[in-house]
Amino acid sequence: MTTRTIQVDLLARVEGEGALSLVLEGDRVVDAKLRIFEPPRLFEALLLGRACTETPDITARICGICPVAYEMSACHAVEDALGVRVEGALRDLRRLLYCGEWIESHVLHMVLLHAPDFLGFPDALTLARHHPERVKAGLRVKKAGNAIVRLLGGREIHPVNVKVGGFYRVPGQAEIAALLPDLRSAREEAEETLSWLATFDFPAFDRDRELVALRHPAEYPMNEGRLGSTHGLDIDVREFGAHIVEEQVAHSTALHARIVGRGSYLCGPLARYVLNADRLSARAQAAAARAGLDPSCRNPFRMLLVRGVEVVYALDEAIRIIDSYAPPAQACVPLAMRAGTGQAATEAPRGTLYHRYVLDDGGVIRQAQITPPTSQNQRGMEEDLVAMGGMLASLPLEEARARAEHAIRNYDPCISCSTHFLTLAFEQRERS
Amino acid sequence: MNGPRGAVVLGIGQPMAGDDGVGIMVARRLAVRGLAVRESTDASVLLSLLEEGRKVVLVDAVLGPGKAGDVIRLRRESLTSEVTPLSSHGVTVLQALDLARTLFGEAAAGAVEIVGVVIERPEASAGELSPAVAAAVGPAATLVASLAAPSDQPVTE
Numbered sequence: 001m002t003t004r005t006i007q008v009d010l011l012a013r014v015e016g017e018g019a020l021s022l023v024l025e026g027d028r029v030v031d032a033k034l035r036i037f038e039p040p041r042l043f044e045a046l047l048l049g050r051a052c053t054e055t056p057d058i059t060a061r062i063c064g065i066c067p068v069a070y071e072m073s074a075c076h077a078v079e080d081a082l083g084v085r086v087e088g089a090l091r092d093l094r095r096l097l098y099c100g101e102w103i104e105s106h107v108l109h110m111v112l113l114h115a116p117d118f119l120g121f122p123d124a125l126t127l128a129r130h131h132p133e134r135v136k137a138g139l140r141v142k143k144a145g146n147a148i149v150r151l152l153g154g155r156e157i158h159p160v161n162v163k164v165g166g167f168y169r170v171p172g173q174a175e176i177a178a179l180l181p182d183l184r185s186a187r188e189e190a191e192e193t194l195s196w197l198a199t200f201d202f203p204a205f206d207r208d209r210e211l212v213a214l215r216h217p218a219e220y221p222m223n224e225g226r227l228g229s230t231h232g233l234d235i236d237v238r239e240f241g242a243h244i245v246e247e248q249v250a251h252s253t254a255l256h257a258r259i260v261g262r263g264s265y266l267c268g269p270l271a272r273y274v275l276n277a278d279r280l281s282a283r284a285q286a287a288a289a290r291a292g293l294d295p296s297c298r299n300p301f302r303m304l305l306v307r308g309v310e311v312v313y314a315l316d317e318a319i320r321i322i323d324s325y326a327p328p329a330q331a332c333v334p335l336a337m338r339a340g341t342g343q344a345a346t347e348a349p350r351g352t353l354y355h356r357y358v359l360d361d362g363g364v365i366r367q368a369q370i371t372p373p374t375s376q377n378q379r380g381m382e383e384d385l386v387a388m389g390g391m392l393a394s395l396p397l398e399e400a401r402a403r404a405e406h407a408i409r410n411y412d413p414c415i416s417c418s419t420h421f422l423t424l425a426f427e428q429r430e431r432s
Numbered sequence: 433m434n435g436p437r438g439a440v441v442l443g444i445g446q447p448m449a450g451d452d453g454v455g456i457m458v459a460r461r462l463a464v465r466g467l468a469v470r471e472s473t474d475a476s477v478l479l480s481l482l483e484e485g486r487k488v489v490l491v492d493a494v495l496g497p498g499k500a501g502d503v504i505r506l507r508r509e510s511l512t513s514e515v516t517p518l519s520s521h522g523v524t525v526l527q528a529l530d531l532a533r534t535l536f537g538e539a540a541a542g543a544v545e546i547v548g549v550v551i552e553r554p555e556a557s558a559g560e561l562s563p564a565v566a567a568a569v570g571p572a573a574t575l576v577a578s579l580a581a582p583s584d585q586p587v588t589e
Contacts, residue, residue: 061447061448062448064446064472064473064474065473065474108474108476108523112476112523123527124523124527124531125527125530125531125534128531128534128535129534132534132535135531135535136483136535139476139479139480139483139535142476142480143480146477146480155470155471156470156471156472156477157471157472157473157474158447158471
C-alpha cells in the first residue's frame with residue numbers, strides 16, 4: 001500500500017484554529033479528525049463569581065460574528081433562574097436583534113465564504129471579479145442586518161445595549177421605522193440572491209442523521225422553544241443535560257456532544273428548516289420553493305440555500321416586527337436576585353446555543369455551562385467526511401481536497417468563535 | 433455610491449485576544465474625543481464604508497517588522513510582503529481592500545489609510561494589552577486622528 005500526504009497550510013473562510021486530517025484508503029475514508037488545538041478559552045470559568053447580570057456582556061465577547069446569540073442565551077438562562085419573563089415589545093425587540101445577526105452572519109458566509117466553493121473559485125475576490133453585482137447585492141443585504149444590530153445593540157460588534165431583563169435603551173418609533181426602506185430593498189435583493197444561489201450545482205450527498213433544533217408553537221425559532229429532533233427528541237430545554245452530553249476526545253480541545261443512547265447529531269440551519277419549515281412566513285416559504293428546497297432535504301451542501309431562505313425570513317420578520325412596533329413603557333423588567341438554576345437555548349446562526357447557570361442568593365454565578373453549536377456539530381462533520389469517502393475517491397486529488405474543505409464549510413464552523421486558521425492534512429493511501 | 437462624508441476610524445481586532453485588540457482600543461480612545469468610529473472583528477465593514485464613499489482610517493494590530501508597540505503607517509502593497517494586519521474572521525483587511533478595489537474601483541480603495549501597531553503573537557485568551565502595546569495606544573491615536581482630520585468635511589456619524 002502506498003501513502004500520499006497532502007498538506008494545505010491555510011484553509012480560509014472558516015473561523016477557528018484547528019486542523020482536519022483525512023486518511024483515504026481506496027474509496028473509503030478510514031479516518032477523519034477535526035482537530036481543534038486552540039487553547040480552551042475558559043469562558044465558563046471566567047463567569048464564576050461574577051454577577052449574573054454580567055453574563056450578556058461577558059459572553060458576547062466569545063464571538064465577533066454571533067455575539068447576539070450569546071447575549072440572548074445568557075439573558076434567557078439568567079432570567080429562567082430569576083423567574084423573570086420578558087414579553088411584549090421587549091421580546092419583539094430581542095427577536096428583531098436576532099434577525100439582524102442572522103442576516104449579517106448568513107450573508108457573510110453565503111456570499112463571501114461559501115459561494116466561491118460552488119463556483120470553483122479560490123476566494124471571494126475571484127468571485128467578485130466574475131460576479132461583482134452579486135457580491136455588491138450581498139453586501140447591501142448584510143448592511144441592512146448590520147443596521148438592526150447597530151440600532152438595538154448600540155454597535156455592530158459585541159453589542160452593549162442588551163441586559164438581563166431587556167435593554168438599557170429602546171429605540172423610538174421613528175428611529176426603528178427608519179430601518180424599513182433598506183430592509184424592504186434588502187428583502188428583494190435577498191430573494192434575488194437566493195435565486196442565484198439555487199442555480200449552483202450541489203453535490204448529491206443525502207445523509208439521514210438526527211437533526212436537532214428548537215421548535216416553537218407559533219414562530220420560526222430564535223429565542224425560545226422546545227428542543228426537538230427528526231428522531232423523536234421533544235424536550236423542555238431544561239432537560240438538555242439529561243439527553244445531551246459532552247465528552248472530551250483526544251484529538252480536540254473542544255468537547256464533542258452526543259445524544260444519550262443515540263450518538264452524534266447536527267444542529268444549525270438545515271435542522272431548523274427541516275423541523276420548522278411550516279413556521280416560516282409565506283414569503284420565505286415561497287422563496288424556499290423557488291429554490292427547490294423542501295423539508296425532506298438532508299443534503300448539507302444545500303445548507304447554503306437554507307441560509308438564503310433564513311435571510312429572506314429574517315428580513316420579512318424584521319419588517320413585520322417594526323411595522324407593529326410600539327415602544328415599551330420600560331426598557332427592561334425589574335430583577336430580584338435569588339438562588340436558582342437557569343437554562344436556555346436559542347438559535348444562533350450556526351445552530352442551537354445552550355447556556356446553564358447556577359446562581360447563589362445574591363445572583364452570583366456558581367456554575368456555568370455553555371454548549372455552542374459548533375461543538376455539537378463536530379462529530380457530525382467528521383462523519384460527513386467519512387461518508388463522503390466514495391465521492392472523494394472518485395475525484396482527482398486537488399478536487400477531492402477542495403470538496404472536503406467545502407464540506408466543512410457547509411457548517412460555517414466557528415471553531416473557537418475568535419480565531420484564525422484551519423490547517424487541512426489530507427492523506428491518501430492507495431492500495432498497490 | 434454616495435457622496436463623501438467625514439472620515440471614519442475603523443478599529444479592527446479582538447479585545448479578548450490580548451494585543452490583537454489594540455485597534456479597538458485606539459478606536460475607543462478616539463471615540464471619546466468625538467471622532468466617528470467603528471469597531472469590528474471583521475473587515476467586511478470596510479466594504480460598506482467604502483461603498484458609502486467614506487474616507488476610512490483603519491487601525492489594526494500587525495506582526496513585525498519592528499518591536500512590539502511600534503506605530504507604523506502601512507500601504508496596501510506592504511501588507512503582502514512585509515506586515516499583515518491580523519483579522520480574526522473570514523474577511524481579512526487585505527481581502528477587503530482588494531474586494532473594494534474590484535467592486536468599487538481604485539478611488540474607493542485609495543480612500544483608506546492604514547495604521548498598524550506592531551504586536552507579538554496574540555494570545556487567544558488574554559484580556560489585556562501588554563505594557564508595550566498599551567503604551568502605543570496614545571501615539572497610534574494621535575497618528576490616526578491626524579490622518580482622519582480633514583480637510584473640509586466635518587466629522588459626522
